[in-house]
Amino acid sequence: MSTVNTGKLIAGGILAGVVMNICDYVSNNFILAADWEHIARIRNVDMGDMSSTTALVTYVVVDMLLGLLVVWTYAAIRPRFGQGPGTALRAGFAVFLAQALLMASYAVSFLTWDVFMRGGLLMLVSVLAGALAGGWVYTEDDRDG
Amino acid sequence: MASINTGRVVAGGLVAGVVTNACDMLWHMTVMQDDMAAMVQKFGMDPAAAQSMSAVAPWIVIDFVFGILIVWTYAAMRPRFGPGPKTALVAGITLYLAVTAILYGFTSMGMMSMGAFARGSAAELVSTILGSLAGAAVYKET
Numbered sequence: 103m104s105t106v107n108t109g110k111l112i113a114g115g116i117l118a119g120v121v122m123n124i125c126d127y128v129s130n131n132f133i134l135a136a137d138w139e140h141i142a143r144i145r146n147v148d149m150g151d152m153s154s155t156t157a158l159v160t161y162v163v164v165d166m167l168l169g170l171l172v173v174w175t176y177a178a179i180r181p182r183f184g185q186g187p188g189t190a191l192r193a194g195f196a197v198f199l200a201q202a203l204l205m206a207s208y209a210v211s212f213l214t215w216d217v218f219m220r221g222g223l224l225m226l227v228s229v230l231a232g233a234l235a236g237g238w239v240y241t242e243d244d245r246d247g
Numbered sequence: 248m249a250s251i252n253t254g255r256v257v258a259g260g261l262v263a264g265v266v267t268n269a270c271d272m273l274w275h276m277t278v279m280q281d282d283m284a285a286m287v288q289k290f291g292m293d294p295a296a297a298q299s300m301s302a303v304a305p306w307i308v309i310d311f312v313f314g315i316l317i318v319w320t321y322a323a324m325r326p327r328f329g330p331g332p333k334t335a336l337v338a339g340i341t342l343y344l345a346v347t348a349i350l351y352g353f354t355s356m357g358m359m360s361m362g363a364f365a366r367g368s369a370a371e372l373v374s375t376i377l378g379s380l381a382g383a384a385v386y387k388e389t
Contacts, residue, residue, distance in 0.1 A: 106327075145290045151357030160355035164348045171345055178337070181326035182251070192323070199316055200342040201349045203309045210305050211290055211297065212358055 106177045110240045112170070118236030119169025123162055125228035130161075133224060137217045145212055165232075172197050172229060173236035180242075187234055194233025198226050251322045255386045260315025263382030267310045270374035278370055282363035317342060317375070318382040325388070332380055339379030343372060 130138065142149040151157065176193035183189040202222050209218035275283060287297045296302060321338040328334040347368050354364040 145358075147289075147357045154355075157352075157355045157357075161352050164352045167348050168345065171341065171348070175320075175341055178327050178341070179320075179323040182323045196316065196320055196323075196342070197345045200313070200345040203313050203316075204346045204349055207306055207309050208353070208358075210302050211286065211292060212353070 106174070107240065107242050110242075111173055111177055114173040114176075114236035114239035115170030116166065117169070117239050118172050118232035119166035121235045122165040122169055122228045122232040125224070125231055126161065126165055129221075129224040129228065134217070134221060137220060141213060141217060144214075168197065168229070169232050169236060172233045173240050176233060176237045177240055177242075185241075187237065190233045190237025191230055193237070194230045195226075197233075198229040201225060201229070251319070252386065252388050255388070256318050256322055257315060259318035259321075259382035259385035261311060262385050263314030263317050263378035264311030265314075266381045267314055267374045267378040268307055270370070270377060271306065271310060274367075274370040274374070278366055279363075282359070282366060285363070286359060313342070314378055314382055317379050318386050321379065321383045322386055322388075330388075332383065335379040335383030336376060338383070339375045340372075343375040346371070 138152060139149060141147070142152050172194050175197055176190050179193055179196075180189055183192060202225065205213065205218055205222060205225075209215050213221070283297075284294070287294050317339050320342060321335050324334055324338050328337055350364060350368065353359065354361060359367075
């Protein structure tokens with residue numbers, strides 16, 4: 103069994119992270135903006151904290167790390183399912199489901215179920231788009247040059 | 248390449264879910280108790296409602312689904328890394344990192360203190376590792 107191609111993993115992960123950052127920026131600053139204001143109001147969270155530079159930078163870094171994680175998962179499950187978009191989507195969905203389960207646990211307290219549903223759907227789009235982009239970059243020399 | 252043994256994924260996932268549920272219950276009653284109480288107060292929730300079955304049930308179901316996801320990921324990664332506890336840890340920690348990254352994002356938004364995040368993440372790491380090892384021990388292919 104060939105080893106994971108670390109260089110391509112990083113390159114694919116960075117691309118996946120960029121795609122996810124773009125998707126999440128649009129989602130959180132336009133589509134979900136009113137929802138986040140509502141959550142901040144009902145949960146006693148300072149809107150300044152939620153939209154601070156610290157939070158913004160944190161989410162950029164988090165999305166880059168998630169991009170690497172999605173492509174890592176793709177590389178790890180490739181021998182099972184083969185290369186290609188189907189496997190990239192499986193990897194993306196596994197990572198998304200883990201995140202969605204965490205969000206669901208906080209839908210009980212911090213979020214509301216309707217915000218969870220909207221946010222979860224947009225997160226799914228973001229992670230799958232990142233997985234497809236990152237999986238497209240990831241190759242292994244002994245198989246697909 | 249043999250296909251994934253779905254029956255064993257479900258069986259292993261349920262075992263992993265029992266283990267993670269037991270661990271999480273222990274953490275909530277011990278190391279996370281004060282943090283959970285602080286979050287209930289901060290979010291303006293009724294403490295009795297936060298302890299009710301309708302509030303706890305989703306957490307239980309979520310742990311079982313997470314357990315199945317861990318064992319599916321283990322099964323998916325087996326051809327790359329081989330069967331055994333090492334691959335189980337790789338699968339579990341991969342998913343744990345995805346969860347922790349989002350939780351850190353929530354923390355940066357002011358949802359919880361950095362201390363609560365650190366304690367919760369450490370506790371969840373233990374839950375995930377034990378759940379992964381237990382679930383993977385049940386998973387077989389042949």
